[in-house]
Amino acid sequence: MQYVPLGRSGLMVSRVAFGNSMTHGNQIDDDTARACVHAALDAGITTFDTADAYADGRAEELLGRALAGQRRSDLVLCTKVGRSPRPGPNEGRLSRKHIHDSAEASLRRLGTDHIDLYQAHRWDPHTPLEETMSAFADLVHSGKARYIGVSEWTADQITAGAALARELHIPLISNQAQYSLLWRVIEREVIPASDRAGVGQMVWSPLAGGVLTGKYRPGAEAPGDSRAVRAQGGARSMNRWRHLDDTVLSAVAALDPVAAKAGLTTAQFALAWVLRNPAVSCAVTGASRPGQLTANLPALDTGLDDDLVAEADRVLAPVVVDDPAMAGRAPAPAAPSPA
Template sequence: MVAYRYLGHSGLKITEITYGNWITHGSQVENDTAVQTVHAALDLGITSFDTADVYANTAAESVLGAALKGLRRESLEIFTKVYWPIGPKGANDAGLSRKHIHDAIHGSLRRLGTDYVDLYQAHRFDYETPLEETMQTFADLVRQGKVLYIGVSEWTAPQLRAGHALAKELGIQLVSNQPQYSGLWRVIEEEVVPTSRDLGISQIVWSPLAQGVLTGKYLPGAPLPAGSRAADERTGVRPRIEDFMTDEILTAVQKLRPIAEESGLSIAQLALAWVLHNDNVAATIVGASRPEQLAETVKASDVTLGDDQVAAIDEALLPVAVTDPALTYEISSKTRPAARGPEARQPVPQTA
């Protein structure tokens, strides 16, 4: 069964393999299959589920809510997020203003079919809203019982310090950050992780397999496998995959194969275990388009890597990994991504 870890400096435990539905539910996967996959996750011991209102333009939350309907709410940990524009995408349909957070949480609760979420996350930093306004609104939601804990996603180290200080002043807990993190994308290691350790904030990481590149299924100089994410233009994430699809990177990933085989693991399991080796990581988010995929994924929860294995993985990947901490400052837009007009009513692919 999947192991649990504490989330930040709190008493909340979450499963270190957390199920996420960014590009699957409501878009890539039929609803019946999505429900079956959620139930497979539960059977394997996953009780933590991560979503966001923007995923499939709110459809992902609705699918997850339907899949969890009738289950004992106290046995689940449900996370969602606010920031990106949804609906008609007007002037106040994005960001972290009191108005947008108020509207967003009630929409999320309705779609998820629950009275509260365990973790409510600021999906990006909002430069257009005073941080005091955002944190005060989060504090009000905690006191109303609609949110239990507060988290953020892709915040810089100074932003984490400022948010944590305000949260403490308001008597609430900022317990998590949700960044991209993998053996190939390591920009949080130099500043964000040390700051988070100091503050008692955990990482709940997304894209631990670098959009599937760290499964080892993409080979240098070979055609893209049929049905793979890199070959699928519908998901809206193909450009991000292409960043990792250089021959240099793909060759480096293949160096993991003997390390994995010696450990009795797949390359994907090895890559997930590497992420979980970081003691500041409370959970790694995984997705699945079919129930049977999860049975192999969750085996990474039973793996403890030795120092020699970690060193061998780093020797293979670090020369091609992205490590510049300055990139964390470029992730959140300096202006809200809101738009008007009929074209804005179409779902816009977003990052996790």
């Protein structure tokens, strides 16, 4: 495993982080979830990412139990606030009330006294940014959070948040965004703005929700155990990509021989491509069984040849999404109902 600073901070993260957004408490049983976490630890992964919204808090609980007994100082524990699915007028926000309430609940579920990286889970247009950043500052100054990050913020939002963080003397160090060979919307605006602010990219879905593993083939049914057909959230996750059509799947199939020239599987090539970007500190990957996680780690030891990268770009060019206007696109919290 390799370890690098997250953004321009002193926090060292593993280049591959383990994330449990679509698995723990949802698609796999608890014993398998625990086995996946232990496989990550055995592989040298120190960075674990979750959120209070995943499986309505069960993902945090399962991760906390799976990590119990590990030396806490060896771990970088990351969670998020701001997309709670629970009903209530103050839920799912980045208000002072919800941030503090959610932090306390996350600490209980994770079984820890501090969160290493506490992230704003999407922009909240209904709460003043000053209120959000001030609440985060409270948590940092009290020791309940060590560092602050954001997820899927636009370039302008990152710039504004980083300016306030500097005023409040708190470390805003990361943006967690979608990024893959197929989804490149952060390249033109978000990454340059982040670089100027000292914010590193902690990217999620580097394998495009499994599309870049090569398991989905044009004209063929999706495998029965794949995410695309899972009843609990998998199909919705895949639909986000708009990638399960023959045009995209044919382009991804054409990537197989390119990856083979590098001595890699398509999934390994896709992960190596993401980590090749100097703006990317780490890539968040999940697993529904331990072998999935370890199978892709050879990507860490591979430097991709420029000619192969150019060939991959040519193969995928017709299906790549790179419009910077798509950055930060996600359902926002609903506006408060009038009294």
